[in-house]
Amino acid sequence: MTATETATETRELSYLKAFNEALRQVMGEDETVFVAGEDVGKAGGVFGHFAGLADEFGDRRCFDTPIAEQAIVGLGTGAAVSGLRPVVDLMFMDFVLVAMDQIANQAAKLKYMFGGKATLPLTITTNAGAGLSAAAQHSQSLEALLCHIPGLKVAMPSTPADVKGLLVACIRDDNPTVFVSNKRMLSSKGHVPEELYEVPLGSANVVRPGDGVTVIAYGRMVPESVKAADALADEGISVEIIDLRTVQPLDLDLIVDSARKTNRIVVVHEAVRFGGLGAEIAAQISEHAFDYLDAPVARVAAPFAPVPFSPALESHYVPNAASIADGIRETLGRPAPGA
Amino acid sequence: MEPTPETLKDLHYRMVRIRHFEEAAGRLAEANRLPGFLHLYVGEEAVAAGVCVALRNEDQISSTHRGHGHLVAKGGDFKRMMAELMGKATGYCNGKGGSMHICDLDLNMLGANGIVGGGVPIAVGAGLANKYKGTDNVSVVFFGDGSTNIGAFHEAANMAAALELPVVFVCENNEYGEFTPREQTMAITDVVDRAAGYGMPGVIADGMDAVAMYEAASEAVARARAGEGPSFIEAKTYRFYNHHGVQVLGMKYRTDEELERWKQRDPIELLEARLPELGVLSVEEIEAVHAAVEADVEEAIQFAEDSPLPEADTLLDDVYSMAGGNR
Numbered sequence: 001m002t003a004t005e006t007a008t009e010t011r012e013l014s015y016l017k018a019f020n021e022a023l024r025q026v027m028g029e030d031e032t033v034f035v036a037g038e039d040v041g042k043a044g045g046v047f048g049h050f051a052g053l054a055d056e057f058g059d060r061r062c063f064d065t066p067i068a069e070q071a072i073v074g075l076g077t078g079a080a081v082s083g084l085r086p087v088v089d090l091m092f093m094d095f096v097l098v099a100m101d102q103i104a105n106q107a108a109k110l111k112y113m114f115g116g117k118a119t120l121p122l123t124i125t126t127n128a129g130a131g132l133s134a135a136a137q138h139s140q141s142l143e144a145l146l147c148h149i150p151g152l153k154v155a156m157p158s159t160p161a162d163v164k165g166l167l168v169a170c171i172r173d174d175n176p177t178v179f180v181s182n183k184r185m186l187s188s189k190g191h192v193p194e195e196l197y198e199v200p201l202g203s204a205n206v207v208r209p210g211d212g213v214t215v216i217a218y219g220r221m222v223p224e225s226v227k228a229a230d231a232l233a234d235e236g237i238s239v240e241i242i243d244l245r246t247v248q249p250l251d252l253d254l255i256v257d258s259a260r261k262t263n264r265i266v267v268v269h270e271a272v273r274f275g276g277l278g279a280e281i282a283a284q285i286s287e288h289a290f291d292y293l294d295a296p297v298a299r300v301a302a303p304f305a306p307v308p309f310s311p312a313l314e315s316h317y318v319p320n321a322a323s324i325a326d327g328i329r330e331t332l333g334r335p336a337p338g339a
Numbered sequence: 340m341e342p343t344p345e346t347l348k349d350l351h352y353r354m355v356r357i358r359h360f361e362e363a364a365g366r367l368a369e370a371n372r373l374p375g376f377l378h379l380y381v382g383e384e385a386v387a388a389g390v391c392v393a394l395r396n397e398d399q400i401s402s403t404h405r406g407h408g409h410l411v412a413k414g415g416d417f418k419r420m421m422a423e424l425m426g427k428a429t430g431y432c433n434g435k436g437g438s439m440h441i442c443d444l445d446l447n448m449l450g451a452n453g454i455v456g457g458g459v460p461i462a463v464g465a466g467l468a469n470k471y472k473g474t475d476n477v478s479v480v481f482f483g484d485g486s487t488n489i490g491a492f493h494e495a496a497n498m499a500a501a502l503e504l505p506v507v508f509v510c511e512n513n514e515y516g517e518f519t520p521r522e523q524t525m526a527i528t529d530v531v532d533r534a535a536g537y538g539m540p541g542v543i544a545d546g547m548d549a550v551a552m553y554e555a556a557s558e559a560v561a562r563a564r565a566g567e568g569p570s571f572i573e574a575k576t577y578r579f580y581n582h583h584g585v586q587v588l589g590m591k592y593r594t595d596e597e598l599e600r601w602k603q604r605d606p607i608e609l610l611e612a613r614l615p616e617l618g619v620l621s622v623e624e625i626e627a628v629h630a631a632v633e634a635d636v637e638e639a640i641q642f643a644e645d646s647p648l649p650e651a652d653t654l655l656d657d658v659y660s661m662a663g664g665n666r
Contacts, residue, residue, distance in 0.1 A: 066501055102491070
């Protein structure tokens with residue numbers, strides 16, 4: 001069931017409020033769900049994701065921890081394997097690296113190593129994305145690292161409705177999941193159904209049908225791609241946009257179907273280009289739709305450098321509607337306007 | 340807590356089970372009949388037995404790369420253990436985990452662990468679950484002296500203390516982190532000194548004396564059950580074999596004299612020297628315990644040898660719960 005299929009009552013809600021509402025509703029429904037992390041208690045999280053939860057559910061179910069990412073994830077893993085459904089917060093995706101042993105060697109692998117006997121309904125929430133002058137240790141998009149670890153699932157929503165549905169799906173999933181908010185989208189608004197619903201993990205969404213070229217994006221690159229597509233429509237270019245919504249598992253069927261239809265693909269992500277998700281998608285398309293391609297799969301992504309601090313540099317670092325439009329034109333062999 | 344005769348028998352039985360299982364595993368490894376690494380628990384039996392006798396089934400333990408002893412002490416089944424060491428489909432982990440990831444979740448043994456210190460945060464999470472659910476179950480984490488030098492240990496110990504969780508930290512100080520003497524890797528003599536830094540009560544216990552371990556563990560477990568938070572036990576112990584494998588003598592990093600000195604305090608012999616005079620077990624009964632356990636081990640080896648290897652089509656099973664993941 002998707003958000004749109006079940007939408008009875010919707011109202012405008014921000015990305016952040018949709019996150020908060022999902023958690024509140026799931027916590028209301030399931031006593032085994034609790035939230036732990038740095039500043040998630042009375043403070044409600046550095047960005048406000050957890051506002052009001054400690055008041056509503058008490059500090060047993062929403063509580064602050066020491067600044068100790070390994071122990072935060074381990075806390076969740078140990079509690080998950082003992083029958084609870086923890087949500088642990090790592091604040092910034094950069095901090096995932098601090099906890100990587102507990103995520104990649106422990107949580108992701110326990111079920112397999114134990115011959116299937118463990119169940120690990122652990123959700124790790126975190127915030128990614130550049131564009132806030134937060135510099136190199138508070139701006140990264142590290143999803144490719146997580147997607148490389150068998151056992152994990154990774155959601156990166158672009159709309160408030162998907163934030164709610166994907167977060168609910170992550171929490172209810174019996175596997176370790178990583179739910180990645182985009183820091184620059186927290187105040188963006190959209191229609192969100194009031195009731196509790198799931199957006200299935202592994203199901204991408206065609207947010208704009210087209211037949212000239214397919215853009216595959218996720219997170220904040222989706223609205224940037226829509227802007228690019230709007231501009232290109234004036235040039236007579238029809239762009240299909242796929243919002244992946246989850247990057248592990250990938251909705252390969254939808255990707256391949258679109259590649260066979262439009263014959264040209266541009267993958268867009270905030271993460272650095274080298275070794276990023278675009279490389280995997282390009283490889284998958286070449287394996288499953290090579291004969292349909294009229295051009296190499298193109299990538300619009302960050303350059304191979306840490307995220308810079310100064311807005312003057314950062315604006316050249318993160319892809320935007322203009323650079324996405326350039327990438328699409330290049331794939332189509334079309335000159336830039338005025339060229 | 341003064342151990343009853345039944346408790347003394349139990350301590351002895353669990354130690355003997357560990358010893359014979361490990362000796363047999365060592366012989367199989369020497370004969371190249373076990374794939375992979377093997378970290379034997381021989382010499383440290385009093386620690387696992389002493390602690391686990393103080394626990395009930397619902398209490399969780401998390402373990403280390405030297406984890407067979409913990410699973411045996413928690414009640415592990417020899418057949419499924421031996422089958423796992425051989426990589427057989429009938430093993431505890433269906434051949435997916437092996438020696439370093441052996442576990443039995445029905446016994447609440449949350450797994451051996453290939454990462455030094457990796458199991459410590461997980462045990463703290465299990466402790467949180469016990470408190471969250473309103474039970475008086477406790478979790479116990481076994482770790483080596485070397486683990487206390489790694490960040491995950493510090494983070495987890497501090498968190499357990501800050502959140503007042505029912506966790507018992509059991510440090511098996513065998514004086515070596517792999518092949519490096521402990522005094523080269525920390526500037527303190529007693530690892531238990533670290534407990535004070537977390538505001539956690541800590542004691543040193545004789546890790547070669549199962550009764551002493553049982554008494555120390557009983558006290559720490561009672562504290563945790565009563566909601567008084569975590570405790571730390573440093574067990575002074577020694578491994579009789581090499582870091583991995585079955586080498587005994589002639590090691591470059593420790594002397595034969597040192598090993599012989601520790602072997603004078605073999606934990607099983609120490610207890611067995613007391614049992615007849617206490618009227619708990621006669622010499623003949625002690626011999627009978629050994630014989631029965633040895634027969635169980637032989638039966639387990641036979642079971643494991645006769646068991647099928649995992650089918651290739653199980654390779655991708657249990658990466659995820661339910662369907663999911665990429666091709």
